[in-house]
Amino acid sequence: MKYRDLIKEMTLEEKASLMSGKDFWTTQNIDRLGISSMFLADGPHGIRKQAIASDKLGLNAGIPATCFPTAATVANSWNVELGEKIGEYLGQEAVAQKVNVLLGPGVNMKRNPLCGRNFEYFSEDPYLAGKMAAGYIRGVQSHGISACVKHFAVNNQEERRMAIDTIVDERTLREIYLTAFEIAVQEGKTKTVMTSYNKLNGTYTNENMHLMQEILRKEWDFNGVVVTDWGGSNDRIAGLLAGNELEMPTTAGETDREIIQAIQTGKIKEEVLDECVDRLLELIFTTEEAYKKIHVDFDVDRHHRVAQKAAEESIVLLKNDGNILPLKFGKKVAVIGDFAKDARYQGAGSSIVNPTILDHTLNCFEESGIVSIGFEAGFERYGKKNAEKVKSACLLAEKADVVLLYIGLDEVTEAEGLDRQNMKIPENQIDLLDAVFSVNPNIVAILSCGSAVEMPWIGKVRGLVHGYLGGQAGARSILRVLSGDVNPSGKLAETFPLQYEDTPSLLHFSGKEVTVEYRESIFIGYRYYDTANVDVLFPFGFGLSYTTFEYSDIQIAKDGVTFKLTNSGRVAGMEIPQLYVRCKSDAIFRPNMELKGFVKIFINAGQTKTVTIPFDDKTFRYFNVITNQWEIEEAEYEIIIGASSADIRLTGILAVEGTGAPIPYNKIKLPSYYSGKVNNVDLEEFEYLLGDKVPISTWDRTQPLGYNDTIAQCQYAKGRIARLSYHTIVFAHWFLRKIGKRDTANLIMMSIYHMPFRGIARMTGGVVNMPMLDGILMIANGHFFKGLNHVIKERKKMRKYRKSIKTVEIGSRQRYE
Structure with a gap:
């Protein structure tokens, strides 16, 4: 141990105190030994x-x-x-x-x-x-x-x-x-x-x-x-x-004593x-x-420019019929969509950042060179239908050469603590798209959201730019792509299925009660769609550019693959060649191919560069459940270079020496996994793969509620107070959504409804301890007066103990001083 001598100077109590937080965001300090608090953010x-109250959860x-x-x-x-x-x-x-x-x-x-x-x-x-x-x-x-x-x-x-x-x-x-x-x-x-x-x-x-x-x-x-x-x-x-x-956070010393x-x-x-x-x-x-080094405040403008650069490189051009983009000089553009006025630029929950600067589309047009003839919101941000807004948007769209339609998901649809209900864009936005299309078919949709969505409406847009959640400079970055100042180079890091029903985990997401079973095994994302031959909207690794690239002259060696990449278009751009590997043996079930390398390269128009993607320790390995370690199967492997998982440009074969491990599976017992069609694996086959029985997935409603049962389970509690509390929470959630307070409604679901009872003690900073929680559980389980008396008694004991500890701490400080 590096700090053995320092640790010898600590009391047992001091050592234990370091193992939990001092408050919500800082760790415990021991001043007499020169041990400072850390801040975690x-x-x-x-x-x-x-900015305030480090002893609070962080809602400020x-x-x-x-x-x-x-x-x-x-x-x-x-x-x-x-x-x-x-x-x-x-x-x-x-x-x-x-x-x-x-x-x-x-x-x-x-x-x-x-x-x-x-x-x-x-x-x-x-x-x-x-x-x-x-x-x-x-x-x-x-x-x-x-x-x-x-x-x-x-x-x-x-x-x-x-x-x-x-x-x-x-x-x-x-x-x-x-x-x-x-x-x-x-x-x-x-x-x-x-x-x-x-x-x-x-x-x-x-x-x-x-x-x-x-x-x-x-x-x-x-x-x-x-x-x-x-x-x-x-x-x-x-x-x-x-x-x-x-x-983390603090438990006010309770777990230290444990x-x-x-x-x-x-x-x-x-x-x-x-x-x-x-x-x-x-x-x-x-x-x-x-x-201990000399530091000055960071350069706000410089950091903003880096955020802009990051957003520009991450924007994905998904559709560009007739080369509607970049926008031709002098084209009259109508800007429609609430997200153009108030940019959707980050998610919700613990990751919310208070930006130093925030670009909005309507404030950035002048420098972009795009000629805007006006703006209309077109829709209510949180889903409410508004015929007047649609009508105004259509009147503006009629006057334009091109419509820039800003659509997406709102801040409370994608949030920590909650899963989305579906993969759809809100219906009021699709109604707007339909109406605008009827008066002007030259629509470029700008999509703002942090995850995949269904697009049954994609035939009604000529251009589609996905900005995802581009941070504080995202709005300006999108305009630079639309104008052609930036050649888009982003490619999807996830597959967009045609519809949610196509996803392999459909039948086992999300786990609603005790368990969630990963019956699809290794076949998630493109590994499933490609292996099971399921059509998708946009494949993994897909993204368009304002130029074109040609791949040629593949050379495969033991340590990597080399090929030539040419920018065959008229503008400079960045391309992302992707290395996939396919095992030619069928002894062990595998995806059709797997990503094993990639590189991003800038190439001027007409230029050719030689590209090398090396192999590494993960290129050919698989995990063998018999040997319980990584192994390599001796076989021929197809080395694949693609512009996406579905756009294969170059291939070659490499014979690879294996590690001689035994074949871990009986193919007859795993037909779904050997075919890759894992969207409906039966229990017996999954248990064979798992090597164990699958636990019961539903709550045992006959048992008393315990520490790891959630507040949601109060719906079947024996105590009337608990059942009333459950129905009150459900009503409050419904009512808050009804009146438009969706963020508060979400907070109820995240921090109350799905919280285990132990979370009451673990997340209240010591206001409620575990003995008090025992009393709360007695109340929930139908013993109201016994539980209430227990809570009051344990509360008094806790306050008395803390008062005695404070007295001891004051005495200790005085001795050391």
């Missing part, structure tokens, strides 16, 4: 450090910071160097705001298009997500502070995220859901990892020895700090044994605590070094 795409506005495009947006750039540059600027701002740990990036897979937090994650592909995350992490940590990759792991739904049990087979876990974390740890060298709320195959991730010790610590050799998601600690001792150093008692009774050895303290001290001391 949300920040996947911008610093969210609230943050200190102004640059709002960069969200991860889902930047992933479309396929530019690792750009991700690293964004990370550098995020790190600089974090230092300026005295933030030690920046809570991001998020690398959870986009298993299903409806996950409410998809806007905050990179991709459906673990290789792309991992490479982008590693770039972010290197950039952030170049300033001496820590990034924090999250949410570890298999957190792919928001509904019931604090209680759901994810059932997934080991190979799928390794190949799909852990690979991005592996790259973030081993290549990004992240100093901090945040565990997810959910269970993994029956055990909370924060306590899961297989995940936390066998994989993270031993296999990946991670020596950094593990922090819980806020309120994500279940059993503090089990978490400590698994190697979780830091529980740790002390566990050591005093021999339940755990003090050496376990010492090792956790040592790793935490390393994080504290190394990150605070950043503040």
Whole structure:
């Protein structure tokens, strides 16, 4: 241990105190030993450090910071160097705001298009997500502070995220859901990892020895700090044994006492605590070094320009019939859509950034050179139909050569803590599109949202530009693409299915009660659509340009592939060649092909460049459940170079030597997986793949409610007060949505409805402790007076204890002074 001597000077109480927060955002300090508090701040795409009340959850506005495009947006750039540059600027701002740990990036897979937090994650592909995350992490940590990759792991739904049990087979876990974390740890060298709320195959991730010790610590050799998601600690001792150093937020000393008692009774050895303290001290001391250097406030304008550059590279041109784009000089343009007036530029939840500057479309036209003849909102932002607005929009559209129609999803549709109800654009926006099309068919749609949507209306637009959530400079960036000042170079980091019913996880998303089963296994995103021959709207890796590119002269060697890339068009542009690999053997079930490399290259018109994409340790591997390790199957592999997963330009064959591992599966027992048609796998086949029985997925309504049951389950509680509370919450949610307070309604669902009872203690900063929670559960289970008396008694005991502790602390300070 690096800090053995310092740890020897600590009392058991002091060591235990470091294992949980001091308040909502800072860690505990020990002044007498020179140990300072750390500040942890949300920040996947911008610093969210609230200006007041660090002891509160964080619903107040943050200190102004640059709002960069969200991860889902930047992933479309396929530019690792750009991700690293964004990370550098995020790190600089974090230092300026005295933030030690920046809570991001998020690398959870986009298993299903409806996950409410998809806007905050990179991709459906673990290789792309991992490479982008590693770039972010290197950039952030170049300033001496820590990034924090999250949410570890298999957190792919928001509904019931604090209680759901994810059932997934080991190979799928390794190949799909852990690979991005592996790259973030081993290549990004992240100093901090945040565990997810959910269970993994029956055990909370924060306590899961297989995940936390066998994989993270031993296999990946991670020596950094593990922090819980806020309120994500279940059993503090089990978490400590698994190697979780830091529980956030504070529990006002309650779990510290659990740790002390566990050591005093021999339940755990003090050496376990010492090792956790040592790793935490390393994080504290190394990150605070950043503040000993001379720093000035960051250059707001320069950071805004970087945010603009990031947005420009991430915009995806999806349709351009008749080369309607870029807009020809002198064309009269009608601007229609509420999102043109008030840009949709980020998601909702813990990642909300208070931007330093915010570009809006209507304020940026003059510099763009585009001639606007006027603006009409056209629709109500939150879905209400308004015939007058549609009529006004059509009157304007009739006078224009081209209509720029700004549509998308609103801020409360894509939000942390909630999953989307469908993949549709709101009906009132489609009604507007239909009406405008009837008077002017020259429509260019500008789409603003952080995830995939259905587009049955796509035949009515000639151009389609997807800006995703482009951050504070996104609106100006889109105009630069429309005008031709920027040649679009983004490509989709996720597949857009024709309809939601085509998704492989349709029947098993989201888990509504106890479990969610990942029956589709490794076949998510393009891995499924391509293997099962399901048509899609836009394939993975797709994106148009204002120029064209030709691929030629492929050369394959043992260590990589080389080819020539020519810009055969008339304007300079950037192209993203993608390396896919297909195993020619059918002994082990696999996707038709998998992404194993990519590069982004700028090429002038008429220029040819030689491109090399190297192979790495992940190019040919698969996870073998018999040997319990990564293996390589001896076979011929097709080396594929594509402009997207569906636009294959070059191919070749390479014979690869294998590791000689046994074939892990009986093909006869896994027909769905060997065909790739996994949208309706039966229970018996899934259990064979899993190697275990699938747990019961429904609540046991006969049992009393416990710590890990949610407030939603009060609907069948024995206590009338609990059932009344449930119906009150449901009514409040309905009423708030009815009167237009959808953000508040969402907050009720996220922070109350789906909250486990233990969250009442874990998220209230010590206002309610676990003994008081026992009383609350008695009330919920039908013992009102007994429970109420218990709550009152335990409340008095807690206040008396804290008063005695405060007296002791004052005495201790006086002695040291």
